[in-house]
Amino acid sequence: MKAARLFKIKEDLQVVNVPEPVPGRGEVLINIMATGICTSDLHYRDGSSKIKALPITLGHEIAGLIQDVGDDATLFSVGERVGVYYLITCGKCHNCKMGRENYCQYAEMLGKTIDGGFAEYLVVPERNLFRLPRNVSLAQGALISDAIGTPFHALTRARIQMGETVMIVGIGGLGLHAVQLARVMGATTVIAVDINDEKLSTATIVGADFVVNAASESLLDNLSHITAGAGVDVVVDFTGNPTSLRQSLNALAFGGRLVSVGICPVDFVINPYHDLLLKERSIISSADQLHRDFEIIVRLIESGTINLDHSVSHKVPLSEINYGMQILEEKIGNPIRVVVSQE
Numbered sequence: 120m121k122a123a124r125l126f127k128i129k130e131d132l133q134v135v136n137v138p139e140p141v142p143g144r145g146e147v148l149i150n151i152m153a154t155g156i157c158t159s160d161l162h163y164r165d166g167s168s169k170i171k172a173l174p175i176t177l178g179h180e181i182a183g184l185i186q187d188v189g190d191d192a193t194l195f196s197v198g199e200r201v202g203v204y205y206l207i208t209c210g211k212c213h214n215c216k217m218g219r220e221n222y223c224q225y226a227e228m229l230g231k232t233i234d235g236g237f238a239e240y241l242v243v244p245e246r247n248l249f250r251l252p253r254n255v256s257l258a259q260g261a262l263i264s265d266a267i268g269t270p271f272h273a274l275t276r277a278r279i280q281m282g283e284t285v286m287i288v289g290i291g292g293l294g295l296h297a298v299q300l301a302r303v304m305g306a307t308t309v310i311a312v313d314i315n316d317e318k319l320s321t322a323t324i325v326g327a328d329f330v331v332n333a334a335s336e337s338l339l340d341n342l343s344h345i346t347a348g349a350g351v352d353v354v355v356d357f358t359g360n361p362t363s364l365r366q367s368l369n370a371l372a373f374g375g376r377l378v379s380v381g382i383c384p385v386d387f388v389i390n391p392y393h394d395l396l397l398k399e400r401s402i403i404s405s406a407d408q409l410h411r412d413f414e415i416i417v418r419l420i421e422s423g424t425i426n427l428d429h430s431v432s433h434k435v436p437l438s439e440i441n442y443g444m445q446i447l448e449e450k451i452g453n454p455i456r457v458v459v460s461q462e
């Protein structure tokens with residue numbers, strides 16, 4: 120089968136022939152139909168986020184069709200449309216037992232520590248799969264595992280209360296879904312912040328009440344106006360940019376929570392007294408997702424509660440994966456999600 124593999128840091132992926140995997144006990148073989156290109160893939164390629172060993176097949180946002188099932192794999196039938204949770208966890212360690220399998224001590228991550236989804240086929244344990252709702256395409260379904268799952272988990276960590284104001288910073292593949300999910304979780308006012316007007320108009324289409332272009336307008340003046348000086352209750356930051364994190368912290372109301380999801384490569388200095396204690400604010404981090412998150416997300420999509428019509432902005436075939444990564448890196452055509460599609 121063909122797989123797009125990273126052989127050397129800072130170099131293009133190479134599409135090469137590798138042996139087709141065979142499902143073992145409790146595993147299934149998936150014919151991969153769609154794999155989203157995530158900003159993390161750019162980080163893995165560039166070495167800014169470390170991967171265990173080279174070469175590796177990247178890609179962790181995966182959807183496809185069941186092609187074959189191994190012994191004792193009984194939950195899915197050949198031909199079913201499925202999405203894949205990219206963390207292969209042990210289910211036995213302390214963190215798994217405590218319901219924090221995103222911190223499983225023995226986890227492997229598809230497309231990071233083991234071969235992932237920029238390929239024609241993949242073998243995974245059947246417990247890592249969830250059925251895709253009928254009302255989404257395979258390209259949209261691929262996004263569930265990260266571009267929808269990660270903001271979902273981050274927003275649950277924010278513990279939004281009904282009536283609160285939530286600000287989403289960074290309207291890319293994750294942020295666009297966070298706008299919708301914040302509303303579902305009880306936010307009365309949702310504010311989208313980016314530096315690109317086209318992405319902000321998409322945020323309006325999917326339900327943002329207010330949008331602010333942080334490059335051309337004063338964010339704090341706008342927020343002061345929108346919240347009548349009270350500040351925002353929750354900020355979810357997908358940029359990891361220290362300037363943006365500082366503005367977000369300053370924008371928080373009494374009791375406000377800043378959820379940090381973006382990868383921040385440099386130190387971000389805070390004063391625990393002035394920034395946090397004086398207003399009883401919190402900074403919360405959030406990473407990956409849990410099995411339970413997908414059970415809920417699938418229902419939200421199935422019921423039409425969240426809309427994925429604007430989620431896939433570009434599709435490329437596997438042979439053009441490097442161009443797909445370039446679209447994301449250079450923001451060609453304002454990408455939301457670029458998907459490697461074999462549909």
Ligand SMILES: [Zn+2]
Pocket residue numbers: 157158159160179265
């Ligand atoms: Zn990702």
Ligand SMILES: [Zn+2]
Pocket residue numbers: 208209210211212213214215216220222223224225226
């Ligand atoms: Zn574990």
